[in-house]
Amino acid sequence: MKKKEGIIFTALLTCLVGAALIVSFSYNPKTRMVPVLVGCVSLILSLIVFLGEFFPQFRQLFEVDLFARDTIVEREKSVGRWDEKKGLFIAIFWVLLFAVLLFLVGFNIAVPVCVLVYVKFFGKQNWPVSLSVTALIWVFIYGLFQLIMDYTLFEGVLFGGIV
Amino acid sequence: MGLFEAMLISFFKAFEFQNLIFISLGTVIGLLFGCLPGLSSVVGLSLLLPLTFGMEPLSGMFLYAGVMGANPFGGSISAILINTPGTAVNVATCFDGYPMTQRGEAGRALGISATASGLGAMFGLVILIALIPVVRQTIMLFGPPEFLMFILFGLGSIVVASRGNMIKGLLGGGLGMLLASVGRSPITGSIRFSRDIQYFWDGIELIPFVIGMFALSEVINLTVTGKTKIATQKVETKISGVWEGVKDVFRHKACFIRSSAIGTLIGMIPGIGGATANFIAYTVAMQTSKHPEKFGTGIAEGVVAAESANNAKEGGSLLPTVGFGIPGSVEMAVLLGAFILHGLVPGPLLIKENLDIVWAIIWGLVFSNVLASTFGLLAAKILVRVSFIEVSIIIPVIAAISLTGAYANRGNIIDMLMAVMFGFFSYFMRRNGFPVITLVIGFVLGKLAEVSFFQSLMVSRGDYFIFFKRPLTVILLLLLLAVLIMPFVKRKGKHKETV
Numbered sequence: 001m002k003k004k005e006g007i008i009f010t011a012l013l014t015c016l017v018g019a020a021l022i023v024s025f026s027y028n029p030k031t032r033m034v035p036v037l038v039g040c041v042s043l044i045l046s047l048i049v050f051l052g053e054f055f056p057q058f059r060q061l062f063e064v065d066l067f068a069r070d071t072i073v074e075r076e077k078s079v080g081r082w083d084e085k086k087g088l089f090i091a092i093f094w095v096l097l098f099a100v101l102l103f104l105v106g107f108n109i110a111v112p113v114c115v116l117v118y119v120k121f122f123g124k125q126n127w128p129v130s131l132s133v134t135a136l137i138w139v140f141i142y143g144l145f146q147l148i149m150d151y152t153l154f155e156g157v158l159f160g161g162i163v
Numbered sequence: 164m165g166l167f168e169a170m171l172i173s174f175f176k177a178f179e180f181q182n183l184i185f186i187s188l189g190t191v192i193g194l195l196f197g198c199l200p201g202l203s204s205v206v207g208l209s210l211l212l213p214l215t216f217g218m219e220p221l222s223g224m225f226l227y228a229g230v231m232g233a234n235p236f237g238g239s240i241s242a243i244l245i246n247t248p249g250t251a252v253n254v255a256t257c258f259d260g261y262p263m264t265q266r267g268e269a270g271r272a273l274g275i276s277a278t279a280s281g282l283g284a285m286f287g288l289v290i291l292i293a294l295i296p297v298v299r300q301t302i303m304l305f306g307p308p309e310f311l312m313f314i315l316f317g318l319g320s321i322v323v324a325s326r327g328n329m330i331k332g333l334l335g336g337g338l339g340m341l342l343a344s345v346g347r348s349p350i351t352g353s354i355r356f357s358r359d360i361q362y363f364w365d366g367i368e369l370i371p372f373v374i375g376m377f378a379l380s381e382v383i384n385l386t387v388t389g390k391t392k393i394a395t396q397k398v399e400t401k402i403s404g405v406w407e408g409v410k411d412v413f414r415h416k417a418c419f420i421r422s423s424a425i426g427t428l429i430g431m432i433p434g435i436g437g438a439t440a441n442f443i444a445y446t447v448a449m450q451t452s453k454h455p456e457k458f459g460t461g462i463a464e465g466v467v468a469a470e471s472a473n474n475a476k477e478g479g480s481l482l483p484t485v486g487f488g489i490p491g492s493v494e495m496a497v498l499l500g501a502f503i504l505h506g507l508v509p510g511p512l513l514i515k516e517n518l519d520i521v522w523a524i525i526w527g528l529v530f531s532n533v534l535a536s537t538f539g540l541l542a543a544k545i546l547v548r549v550s551f552i553e554v555s556i557i558i559p560v561i562a563a564i565s566l567t568g569a570y571a572n573r574g575n576i577i578d579m580l581m582a583v584m585f586g587f588f589s590y591f592m593r594r595n596g597f598p599v600i601t602l603v604i605g606f607v608l609g610k611l612a613e614v615s616f617f618q619s620l621m622v623s624r625g626d627y628f629i630f631f632k633r634p635l636t637v638i639l640l641l642l643l644l645a646v647l648i649m650p651f652v653k654r655k656g657k658h659k660e661t662v
Contacts, residue, residue, distance in 0.1 A: 009595045013338070020341055023356060031353040034613045035344045042337030048330050062329045087387035092587075095383060095562070099583045102566060103576060111567070115559040122386075123555020133556050137563050145571060149217065153567070154576050163576055 007053045014046040090122055106156030107145075112138045166296060166518065173221070173522035177530060182225045186527055189229015190534045194542075196230070197237020197249045199557070204234035204250065206561065208497040209377045212370050212504060213568035220505035221523045227501055228527020231494055232284060233535035235473045239276040240543050243466075244269055252473040255445040259458065259465030266461055273543050274408020275466040277536035279419060282412065283471030284532040286423035287430065287478025288525055295521070298486040298514060305487070305511065307618035308629050312639035314612045317489040319643045320432055322601055329650065331597045339605020340612065342367055349610055350617050362577050369500045369607070370572040375585025376603055377497070378565040382558050383590040390554050405540055411463040412471075418448050418464050419471050426472030430479020430492070444472030477528055485513055485521045488611060493600050498524075499607050504572075510611070 021039035024032045052059030082090070094114065101110035112134050120130035145151045155161040176182055189211075196207035207230050215223035238249030243260035256276065263272040305313070322332035345356045346366030357363035412419055422444035429440040448468030449458045458465050476492075483489045488510025490496040502509045507517055514521060569582035589599050623629035630636050 006595050009591055013334070017338070017341070020356065027348075027353060027355060028351065030617075031348045031351045031355060034616060035341060035355060038337050038340045038344070038609075042334055042341060045330050045334040045337060049328070049334060052328070052330070059328065062331075082389040084387055084389075087389045091383045091386035091590075094386065095379070095583060095586065098562060098566060099580055102570075102579055107567060107570075111563050115563055118559045118562075119555055123553060123558075125553065125555060129556075133559070137560055141563060141567050144214070145567060149571075151571060151574075154570055154574075154579075161576065 003053065007050075010046065010050045010053055014043070014050055017042045017046050094118055094122065102154065102156070104156050104158050106159060106161055107141065107153040109156070111141055169518035169522050173519050173526050176221055176519075176523065177225060177526045182222055183530075185222050185226040186229045186530050187534060189226040189231075189527070190233040190531045190538065193230040193233030193531065194237035194240075194535055194539055197234040197239075197253075198241050199249060203238075203493075204230050205377045205493050205497055206381055207234070208494060208501070209373050210561070210564050210568060212373060212497070212501060213572040215501065216504060216572060218505075220507060220517075220520060223501060223505055224520055224523040225527040227498060228524045229531040229534075231477060231498070232528040232531030233539070234494075235470070235477075236277060236280040236532070236535045236539050239280065239470055240273065240539060243272045243276060244543070252441050252476075253469070255441040255469040256466060256473075258445065258469070259460070259462050260469075262459070262461030263463075263466070268404055268461070271404040271408040271411065271463070272461075272466055273540055274405035275411045275463055276408075276470045277405075277540045278409045278412040279467045279470035280474045281532045281536040282419065283423045283426060283474035284477055284528060286420075286471070287427040287475035288528060289478070290427045290475075291478040291481055291525065294482060295514070298482060301486075304635060306633075307615040307622060308633055309635045309639065310487070310510075311612055311615035311619060312630065312636045312643070313487055313489060314608050314615065316639050316643045316646070317483070318601065318604060318608070319646045322598075322647075328596055329647075332601045335592070335597050335599070335601035336605035339602040339607075340609035342372075342602075343606045343609025344613065349614050362575075366610075367606075368573065368575075368578055368581065369503060371569040371578040371582035372585055372606065373497055373500050373603065374565045374569045375582040376589040376599055377493075378561055379582055379586025380589035380593065380599070382562045382565065383586060384593065385554055385558050387590075408463075412467055415464050415467045418452070418467050421451070422448060422468040422472040423475040426475030427479040429472075430476030431482050440472040440476040441469050444468045474532065478525075481521075481524065481528075484509070485524070487511065488513070488608070490604060490607065493603070496600070496603050496607055 017039060020035065021043055024035040024039055026032075027035075048062075049059075052062070094117070097117070098110060098114040101114060104110075115137050116130055116134045119125050119133050120127070123130075125133070141153075145153055157163060177186065192207050192211070193204055196204055208227060211226060211230065215226060218226070234250060235252050238253035239256045239260065241249040242253040242256040243264055246257050246261040246264075248254045248257055260272045260276065263269065318333075318336045322329055322336065343366070345363055347354055347364060354364055425444045425447060426440040429443060445458075445465060445468050448464055449455045452458065452462075452464055454462065454464075480490075480492045480495050484495040484498060488499065488508075490499050499509045502513065502520075507513055507520060565586075566579050566582065570576055570579040572578060589602075592599055592602065619629050620627070630640065
């Protein structure tokens, strides 16, 4: 699973660099010089990384740990409340929800809603804790930006916010 | 502005009420983020970036310096009391700090840490102050070709110093430079990689980029791991023998001076940073000690070596950052972002024209170290309890501040969406073994590298061999090659040893 993910990620990076390189060629020589130079080197590097995903021995050739830190440090293993797959799903869902809500309804609604959703439903805290944390964060952000810094926070496109 | 004049101006500015508040606030933030394992000063500094936007640059620098100065000592508190290093620079502190706590000597270990941290930082800063006039002269030797080579050398040493796959590190640097080339070309003014999207015409904004790469990716990472609490071990509540710890540092003077010198020197090499300084100082202390067998069992020298080195490196890493605009560590990369945010040009111009800013950082670091050591010792028991706050409460706090900060920088909601995008990108990079730091440094230095490249060609009237004709560029090029080849040579040596 991890290997497959590594292959997909590296393939995406390679495509991204390749696309940037192709687009670069459409610019005039001075404008494209650095992107083409950096793009060519990056493309070669990404192809090497891509190959390394299939051939572990080849990948190990480039593994460096000059100061051999792993020999001394025992890495801490986390004890999670959920498995990695579920955690990733929750992270993607919640961060995207936060971003979309901020965009649509603005900070004054999105911040308390998303904080409450996380603390209560993912964090499994009781209602008093969840509501207190939500209120504290909202007061901090509203107080700091709107009251102290006199800064108008985005109201959301649904309430007249301009992008 | 003269060196002495700038020093005095910044010194008196530091004593202004508002600036004292900023230094103290930065110190508290630095201590808190230090105590919280996983949330380094980089996250703290990234969150502060948009909040300091409206501030006077000098005040902003006092705040940043407060965070940077206090962070390593904050990290040592959780390393000593719960065997969980608050930041990467405190890992070696656990080796002897925690066994001391287990023996009931937590107070003594904290006393050593507070004193060694404070004095170590002073050591590094004194060296920095002594070198500033020399750096001013050295900068005059640096033309655009030397500058470009120095940027490439900095990137190369960062790649090699960060543990993992070297090619992935180099690729990260390349991607960062490509991202930096989005928007208007600094040479021709033509728009690149933006098509008809007006948002990108001025390039990718630094603040949402940094917030996404560091703070939001940490939010995602903490959510994915699903940890309930950052630290789980029992806290030692009995803190006594602090004064004994203070005396320990003076008992091991040689170890302190040697480790501080190692920290300062390593800090000066771009990208290597405190984690390495911490380990090398610890290893050297072990090799030169009369009791090497006692290292790891709770020996005072171990804590002295680790803590003095990781604080002394701050002074060292400021040198390439303010002198050449090449960040000495990840924190310094964010600090470069702060310079840009406040309209300051990192690099040679900063040291020539804004010496008061450089001094503000130095004084900020001095005061925050003194404050952190004093306050940290008094409040260590309370601070370490921060590590036991539920992660489910920390995550939404960081996310809400990050997203608000990303927006507030320019009042553009697309910046917030960009931060989210970079947050995911950074998380998947880390997950697949790509070092994020090379990408960030590539991004920060990308435009500077491009300008230096074209300036070099203008100087040489289009002759590409200019990079091979000047003594300093040749030296830097050879150094770059040596840095890139070093891991392979070292591996071959190890292979021979095992055979």
